[in-house]
């Protein structure tokens with residue numbers, strides 16, 4: 446089904462997802478949540494897609510939950526009051542978890558090109574995206590406490606692991622909106638570029654990955670890096686790495702990686718991603734049984 450609140454385009458091994466409600470600063474709705482999940486699933490299933498780039502149309506990346514009227518917004522208190530209390534479904538299943546966790550579980554790297562304000566779920570959805578690049582006019586805000594609620598989209602797991610507990614607490618406890626320079630100092634973003642250079646920079650990085658690396662090797666490395674954040678010891682990492690090394694080392698991409706180097710030619714990697722278990726590294730994160738849709 447053609448999405449109505451985002452655009453999904455694939456070119457040169459890169460899927461570009463553009464949040465597309467510029468008149469509402471791409472404010473988030475349940476429709477956008479469902480369309481984001483569908484776009485992440487499409488990118489994961491498409492062997493022609495090696496890397497995903499996410500950005501916003503217009504002057505904002507995403508202004509957070511749409512606090513105005515209309516389908517899937519939060520102006521309607523009766524809709525909010527109707528939400529079940531005390532269950533894992535308190536927040537509609539197609540909400541925070543959908544905005545982030547499908548990107549976390551992707552078997553491909555995700556680059557967020559933050560082109561303006563990213564506030565509330567607009568900020569938290571970027572946390573499982575592996576690389577965040579900001580345009581100079583980007584702003585971020587974990588504003589939840591200023592709206593009387595708490596962070597969502599699994600951000601209380603992701604944010605302290607991305608920026609550290611001290612910086613996470615400062616941004617969450619104040620709820621302030623801060624600029625790209627502060628985001629860079631806090632290591633929320635890896636670089637800040639002029640606005641006009643943002644999408645070209647993100648696409649150049651995406652193509653550098655797509656053109657030079659084995660998809661199955663990057664998928665395995667990505668899932669090990671993230672999943673080891675919860676590991677009990679470096680031995681857990683060593684175990685996963687050893688399993689993946691042996692399996693990938695016997696695979697076609699390892700042979701091609703060596704042959705292309707020795708042959709002084711670009712690599713042509715062909716190993717498929719497989720059925721979701723990549724090189725012995727299972728898909729991460731797996732939802733616990735009581736959260737499986």
Ligand SMILES: CCCCCCCCCCCCC[C@H](O)CC(=O)SCCNC(=O)CCNC(=O)[C@H](O)C(C)(C)COP(=O)(O)OP(=O)(O)OC[C@H]1O[C@@H](n2cnc3c(N)ncnc32)[C@H](O)[C@@H]1OP(=O)(O)O
Pocket residue numbers: 469470472507508509510511512513519525528535536537540541562564565566567584586588589592594597622
């Ligand atoms: C918050 C939910 C309450 C209901 C609780 C329900 C509980 C159960 C379910 C909860 C699950 C939802 C959780 C959600 O994911 C959490 C969030 O995302 S909270 C964050 C919500 N978003 C915001 O609070 C952002 C508010 N906006 C801003 O901070 C700023 O607008 C900006 C984005 C930093 C941009 O600033 P400026 O460039 O200065 O622009 P303006 O402020 O002047 O805004 C221009 C214009 O746009 C309107 N607008 C801005 N943001 C939103 C928005 N999110 N929704 C609707 N409208 C928005 C703003 O009012 C201005 O309108 P105008 O005055 O021009 O008519």
